[in-house]
Amino acid sequence: MAGSVDPPDGTPDGTPEGRPGGGEDEYRSVVFDESFIRAARLRELSAQERLDGRSGDPVRHRTDGSGQGPGEGRGGDRDDGSVPPRSQRHGSRTGALALVLVVAMIFAAAVHLVSRGPHGPPFDQPAQPARMSVVALAPQGPVPGGTPAELYTRAPAAQHRTGAAGVTLPPARSTAHFTQSQVLAALSTAKDYLVQSSLDPDVLSGSTDRPVRLLLDPDQLAQFDRSLDRPAADGRHTVGGWLVRFDPDRVVLADPEVRVHGTLGYTETSADELEVVSQHTFTYALRPVSSDTGAEDASLFTVRRELRFHFDREDLRLHRAELVTSSLWAGPLDCAADLSGTLSPLLAGQRATSTTAPATDPYGMAPASAAPACAALAPDAQPTPP
Template identity: 30%
Template sequence: MGWDYDDHGSQGQSPAARIASGAVGLVVVAGLALAALRPELMPWHDPGDTLPLAAETGRPSGAPADEAFPHRPTLREPFKGSPALRWADGAAGIVPPPAKATGWMSKAQVTTALATAKDFLVASNLDPAVIRGARPQRALGLLDPRQPDLRSDLERAFAEPTDRDDPTMLFSRFSPAEVRPVGEVVKVRGRMSVENGRGEQAGTVLIRTDYTFVYPIVKARPGSDEVERTIVRRQITFSLADPARFEVTQGKLGVSEWSSNVGNDDCTRPVDGYYHPAFDEDGAGDPAAPEPAGPAVDPYDRSKDLAQLPQECGTSSRT
C-alpha cells in the first residue's frame, strides 16, 4: 500500500507478490493413489511426524520436508499432507518473547506492547468474521490514528482496492460469495522480536513479527467437499515512538514496514481486497487470463526473508 511513517513504508512489495497455486494437480494424483492405505502401518511412517513442533525461536535453516506420498486434505482432516499439521492452532502459535526494558520503554511497557502486537495479529488474521470478508474493526482500532495517512489509506483500500492499496497486505480476507473456511482452526507458525530503533528510527522501539497462517477452505456452494489451503506469510514491523519526542497515541501501534507472500491465491485476477484460492475442480481456469510469469515458491519455507523471494506473479510448489 502507499503508506508512509517516518519515511518507512512497504518494502519490496507489489501485487505480483501474491502467488497462485500451480501444483495442486500433482498433489491430487499422489493423494488419490494412497487414499486407501494406512500410513501408520507403512515401514516409512514415523509416529513423530504428527507430534506438535516446538515454538520457533529463530529463522529455520530450510523448508519443511515434503511428504514422500502426500495425502489430500479432507473436511475431517483439512491439514492432512501439510507441514502445518504439526503447527500450533490459532493464537497459541503467536508467542511473544520475554519482555525486557528496551529503548525508551520499561519492561512493563514492552510487555503491554507485545500483547497489543499479538492482539493485532489475531484480530487481522484469525478473527473468523474477518476471514469471511468482514472489515477488521478490532484490528483497525489497535493502530495509531495519529500515524500520517495510515487510517485514510486503509479506508481507501477497503472502499476501492487497487494494486497499490490492497487490504490483504495486512488482513486475511476471503470472499464469502466464493469460499468458506473448513472448521475453526487456522494453523500458525512464526516468531516476534523487540529491538531499539536506530538511525532514522531512533526514538522508537520496534516489534518485528514474521508469521505464516494456513487457511483450509472449500467452495461456498452447499455440498462442496474439495478442500484446498491458502498459505499467508506476513512480516510486519510495529513502531512504538517515544511520546516525549513524537506526536503519537500511547497504547496504539504504528506500522513502519510490512510485506506478505501468499500461496494459492490467483494473482492474475484484478485486486478486490480478497484472496482467491484455486481448486482442482476449476481446471485450467480462464484461458484468456495471463499466465504467472514468476518461478515456483514453497509457501511453507520460512528460511528466507520475504525480500529475497521473487516479486513476480508466480506459482506455489505445494499447498
C-alpha cells in the first residue's frame, strides 16, 4: 500500500510531519517555546492560595529574576509572591477617604467665609453707654386748645405725614467697606427704632417698653433698664433719652395719627462701623385723662428728637442698634418739671409757672447736666389763634 512513512528516527532536522523539504516552518512564530512560558508574569493561584481568601483574584504576578514582582514597593506583590492582605488594602481606601473629607471641609470653610461678606467675618464691637439730654420748651402764654383736626390745621404740622410714613429712608448706596444691603439694613433698623420709641401707642402710654428694648445692643440693656426703673437727670439715665413716654395719670392721645417730619442720614465712620443720624419732629394731639374723646380741650405737644446710632456688622446681621447720643426738645413744658422720667405736658389753657431753668450748683455732687435745661417755646411753633 502506497503512502509516506516517517523515518524510524523521526523527521530530519525537526521538520514537521507531512512537511517534506525541511527548513523553517511557516507557523513557528506562533509556537510558545519554553523560554516564553518562563517569562510569563502571571500564573494561576494554587488551591491553597484560593482557600486563603484570594479566590477573587485567580492569578498573581510571578517574581522576576530580581526576586521582586512588577510594582514592588508601590502596593504590588510582597516579597513572598503573595498579594497584600485585605487589611492593608482597606487602610489604603480609608486614607484616601480621609483626604477627600479634609479637602471638602477646607472648601466648605472657604465658602462660609465668602458668604459672610466681602470684607471678612463680622466684628462685634462692645457698645458704649449712651449720652443723652432733655430740654423743656416753656410757652410764653396759655396753651392753645381745640379739636385735634382744628389744631393740626392751624399748626406747622399741617403738611407733615402721619405715623411711620413720615420716617422716610434716603437712597442706600454702598460705602468703601459696606454693601448697599448693609447700608439699607442700618437705615431700616434706625427707622424701626424711631417708630417703636416715638409712635407706638403702648410705648407712649408706658404700657410696655419691649419693642424698643429688642432693638438695642445687649451691651446697653442694663443702662436702658436702669433708666426706666430709676430715672435720673444725669445725662445717662433719662427716660426721654430712649423713648417718648407721657405721664399716663395726666394725659392720653386725643388722636392716634401722630404727625412726623424729618430726615435720616448715614456715613461710614470706620472700616467696621456705620453711623446713622436721625432728626425728626413729632407732633402729638393730647387731652386730659378726665376729658371725653373728641372734646375741644385737646392741645398739641411737639417733640424734636436727634439720635445718633452706630452699627457694626453683627448689629446689622441681628437687626439691632447702638444708641450713641440722644437729644430731645419738648414742649409746652414747665421749666420746673422733672425731665428725667415721663413727660408731663402743659395742656390747653395752662401756663408755665416757670420759664427759667433752675440754677445749677457748681459745687454740687451731681454733674452739670443733672439740672434740667429749659428754653422758650417759640410762638410760631404752636397753633395760631382761630
